[in-house]
Amino acid sequence: MKIYLLVFLLFSAFGFSQIQDSIPAIERTVAVDDPKYREDQFYFGITHSILANSPSGFKPNSFSTGISFGFLRDFPVNKRRNIAIAPGVGIVFYNLRNNLNVSQDKQQFFINSDYKRNVQNLTYLEIPIEFRWRTSTMYSHKFWRIYTGVKYSYLLHDNAKYEGPFGKYNVKSNPAYNKSIIGAYVTAGFNTWNVYAYYGFNPIFKKDKFPDNKSLNFFNVGLMFYML
Numbered sequence: 001m002k003i004y005l006l007v008f009l010l011f012s013a014f015g016f017s018q019i020q021d022s023i024p025a026i027e028r029t030v031a032v033d034d035p036k037y038r039e040d041q042f043y044f045g046i047t048h049s050i051l052a053n054s055p056s057g058f059k060p061n062s063f064s065t066g067i068s069f070g071f072l073r074d075f076p077v078n079k080r081r082n083i084a085i086a087p088g089v090g091i092v093f094y095n096l097r098n099n100l101n102v103s104q105d106k107q108q109f110f111i112n113s114d115y116k117r118n119v120q121n122l123t124y125l126e127i128p129i130e131f132r133w134r135t136s137t138m139y140s141h142k143f144w145r146i147y148t149g150v151k152y153s154y155l156l157h158d159n160a161k162y163e164g165p166f167g168k169y170n171v172k173s174n175p176a177y178n179k180s181i182i183g184a185y186v187t188a189g190f191n192t193w194n195v196y197a198y199y200g201f202n203p204i205f206k207k208d209k210f211p212d213n214k215s216l217n218f219f220n221v222g223l224m225f226y227m228l
Contacts, residue, residue, distance in 0.1 A: 038074040040147075041072060041074060041227070042070070042226070044069045044227070046222050047065070048066070049219070050221065051098070051216050051217070055214040061098055068090055070128070071090065084132040086132055091124070093123050098120075101162055106174050115164030122177070123157040128149050130149035145190075146187070147186070176206055177204065184201070194224045
């Protein structure tokens with residue numbers, strides 16, 4: 001009886017291993033099957049801000065970076081779990097380099113390329129919500145994805161640094177900035193590498209600050225990385 005039981009257990013183990021091995025090793029990245037899996041809980045992005053709707057004479061200077069990171073909660077909405085909704089929260093830091101100068105009294109903006117240093121540092125709290133489509137399975141974290149969504153951004157801190165013919169100074173807590181911005185974005189890619197694009201519907205500055213009624217909108221392109 002013990003011999004028959006041992007043979008039965010050996011054949012059962014062999015059969016289970018055959019089922020596991022039916023998934024190509026090159027495709028399987030998860031050791032334990034999880035039919036209730038979730039995806040992509042943390043994100044990290046790096047972007048370049050092109051800035052749309054710019055006033056006459058406006059020119060970028062060097063690379064205007066944006067660095068964002070945060071957490072998204074994945075909620076699959078179908079049985080296969082390849083379609084999901086994901087709300088989240090994060091922080092984004094912008095370092096905008098251009099020839100838009102602000103006066104020390106915060107009352108005037110002017111275009112002037114004669115400077116040694118001119119940069120606007122902005123920090124936003126962002127609250128995104130994504131609609132997610134992917135080719136994911138419970139066996140692998142490598143898959144194609146297209147995520148699109150909207151996010152609300154709230155300005156936490158602003159600091160404009162200027163050094164040039166008008167002196168050297170910092171301008172903080174400028175009331176000319178819009179506190180709230182709502183925008184839309186899309187992310188697409190495979191596995192680690194994903195291209196990203198974002199457009200802010202609300203302008204960065206209040207519209208009455210420029211003579212030609214322009215006010216600058218975020219148009220960001222870059223890369224987005226998702227992690228469990």
